[in-house]
Amino acid sequence: xxxxxSTTLTGRGAGHGQAVGPVVQxxxxxxxxxxxxxxxxxxxxxxxxxxxxxVANDLTARAGDADGTLAEVLTVTAQMAADPQLTAxxxxxxxHGDGPATAIWDAFDxxxxxxxxxxxxxxxxxxxxxxxxxxxVNRALGLPEPGPARLVxxxxxxxxxxxxxxxxxxxLGNVAAIVTEEGGPTSHTAxxxxxxxxxxxxxxxxxxxLPAGRLVAVDSVRGTVTLDPDDELIAAVTHAETAxxxxxxxxxxxxxxxxxxxxxxxxxxxxADATSAxxxxxxxxxxxxxxVLYLDRATAPSIDEQAAAYRDVLAQFPGGKVVVRxxxxxxxxxxxxxxxxxxxxxxxxxxxxxxxxxRPELLDDQLAALARAQQDSDAxxxxxxxxxxxxxxxxxxxxxxxxxxxxxxxAMVEVPSAALRAREVLAELDFVSIGTNDLxxxxxxxxRLRGELADLLDPWQPAVLDLVAATARAGADAGKPVGVCxxxxxxxxxxxxxxxxxxxSLSMAPAAAAEVSHAVTGHTLAECRAVAAxxxxxxxxxxxREAAQAAVGGRx
Ligand code: PEP
Ligand code: MG
Numbered sequence: 001x002x003x004x005x006s007t008t009l010t011g012r013g014a015g016h017g018q019a020v021g022p023v024v025q026x027x028x029x030x031x032x033x034x035x036x037x038x039x040x041x042x043x044x045x046x047x048x049x050x051x052x053x054x055v056a057n058d059l060t061a062r063a064g065d066a067d068g069t070l071a072e073v074l075t076v077t078a079q080m081a082a083d084p085q086l087t088a089x090x091x092x093x094x095x096h097g098d099g100p101a102t103a104i105w106d107a108f109d110x111x112x113x114x115x116x117x118x119x120x121x122x123x124x125x126x127x128x129x130x131x132x133x134x135x136x137v138n139r140a141l142g143l144p145e146p147g148p149a150r151l152v153x154x155x156x157x158x159x160x161x162x163x164x165x166x167x168x169x170x171x172l173g174n175v176a177a178i179v180t181e182e183g184g185p186t187s188h189t190a191x192x193x194x195x196x197x198x199x200x201x202x203x204x205x206x207x208x209x210l211p212a213g214r215l216v217a218v219d220s221v222r223g224t225v226t227l228d229p230d231d232e233l234i235a236a237v238t239h240a241e242t243a244x245x246x247x248x249x250x251x252x253x254x255x256x257x258x259x260x261x262x263x264x265x266x267x268x269x270x271x272a273d274a275t276s277a278x279x280x281x282x283x284x285x286x287x288x289x290x291x292v293l294y295l296d297r298a299t300a301p302s303i304d305e306q307a308a309a310y311r312d313v314l315a316q317f318p319g320g321k322v323v324v325r326x327x328x329x330x331x332x333x334x335x336x337x338x339x340x341x342x343x344x345x346x347x348x349x350x351x352x353x354x355x356x357x358x359r360p361e362l363l364d365d366q367l368a369a370l371a372r373a374q375q376d377s378d379a380x381x382x383x384x385x386x387x388x389x390x391x392x393x394x395x396x397x398x399x400x401x402x403x404x405x406x407x408x409x410x411a412m413v414e415v416p417s418a419a420l421r422a423r424e425v426l427a428e429l430d431f432v433s434i435g436t437n438d439l440x441x442x443x444x445x446x447x448r449l450r451g452e453l454a455d456l457l458d459p460w461q462p463a464v465l466d467l468v469a470a471t472a473r474a475g476a477d478a479g480k481p482v483g484v485c486x487x488x489x490x491x492x493x494x495x496x497x498x499x500x501x502x503x504x505s506l507s508m509a510p511a512a513a514a515e516v517s518h519a520v521t522g523h524t525l526a527e528c529r530a531v532a533a534x535x536x537x538x539x540x541x542x543x544x545r546e547a548a549q550a551a552v553g554g555r556x
């Protein structure tokens with residue numbers, strides 16, 4: 001359905017599905033107190049300390065009541081609130097005459113700046129730290145904590161961004177969708193929305209200006225927020241959501257309706273993700289983002305430590321397949337112990353596999369740890385390198401991995417050069433997996449963190465589909481598996497198109513697996529090929545999507 005562009009805001013889709021509901025704006029953040037009386041320095045220090053402790057304790061208690069990623073994020077945020085350097089700085093400021101709330105506010109500033117300057121994943125933690133500050137400041141001033149209004153009916157929650165504390169205070173049963181002005185695909189908001197299966201659009205310019213109570217339709221696949229949806233759009237959203245709900249619980253697909261083998265696997269980043277994916281029926285992992293395990297680490301993890309972590313993930317999938325990606329540090333996922341200094345364009349810099357140039361020991365240790373984990377496991381360990389650009393890099397990685405005794409060795413196809421030369425890349429490897437998030441970014445030369453470029457970053461862009469098709473053709477000719485593990489695999493219509501192009505496995509956020517599996521088992525390979533052909537015949541992203549959708553609709 002084409003939305004009227006004049007009433008549609010766009011951003012970056014996250015989470016799953018669509019929803020219609022009234023806007024509830026999250027209360028704006030606290031402000032630096034104006035003219036706070038200084039008072040007695042000892043008392044001011046004590047008030048500030050008590051306020052910060054209360055926030056830390058509250059976050060720890062909420063972590064105890066939550067589970068999965070939310071519990072982990074709340075625990076890390078509680079640790080931030082108890083940081084000794086921060087508390088010492090606050091005490092120092094109080095001693096020099098600041099009131100308690102002012103001391104807290106000003107002491108957080110350099111921390112926030114430093115975190116924002118680190119970029120990527122760490123910069124997206126700024127919202128978490130800001131929320132600790134705001135809560136502590138309001139406590140010190142004797143004001144109620146800033147946070148969400150009580151939701152009395154299913155609502156679209158709109159905010160600058162959501163912190164873990166905001167999320168844990170929300171009545172999630174009444175959150176129809178989340179829309180934020182800031183954040184990014186790896187921000188807390190997007191991660192939690194993905195985990196809970198809530199529709200979400202981040203980086204929507206102007207969202208916080210929407211009046212409370214205004215009816216909006218949120219579409220997480222298109223990344224749109226449509227104001228005042230008409231009856232036709234509301235009916236389409238209701239229909240799509242009813243269909244989505246009816247297929248929840250579908251087991252992961254292993255083949256199409258006519259028996260053509262295709263596996264549906266899970267994307268995971270932590271042990272908690274792996275455990276919850278296994279608990280909801282996932283039979284294997286198509287992408288373990290190992291860098292996510294170490295994003296908060298100042299020093300490189302040891303071989304022993306890594307082996308234990310990988311063993312724990314593998315143990316969740318006995319008899320299943322687990323595709324482990326070696327560290328993909330840099331750009332949107334900088335690891336403090338591996339960040340390259342002074343990169344002007346980190347997305348084009350020493351990231352992913354390229355990190356082995358300055359830091360070969362990091363890759364060597366990781367491969368050693370993986371080999372060790374494989375020995376004690378019933379799961380099938382596959383290993384792949386991110387950001388491979390040439391057949392020579394593929395050959396080099398394969399030699400290293402095989403040298404450690406790893407037997408199923410592959411690479412991600414995320415750089416157009418690897419897709420264009422997929423035949424030669426695959427000649428060195430056992431498999432490839434296409435990362436459509438980065439493949440779209442590099443094909444369209446559009447920063448994946450910029451919501452305003454979402455139309456270019458669209459995996460339905462014909463040029464991106466052409467590169468997927470070229471890679472899948474090379475895989476079919478070589479008789480080697482070609483997976484897709486970018487977010488696009490979680491879109492049921494795209495999943496059919498990908499199978500039609502020759503992709504042999506699809507890996508996605510676990511919340512998308514049931515819907516995709518239902519689509520896969522409900523269509524034959526010939527039907528998937530018709531969907532792919534219809535998409536490839538179109539000339540722009542809207543056209544490929546609509547043509548594919550029409551081809552799916554035309555079948556039933
Ligand atoms: C991708 O680029 O599509 C991918 C799966 O990797 P990541 O999103 O972790 O960069
Ligand atoms: Mg990538």
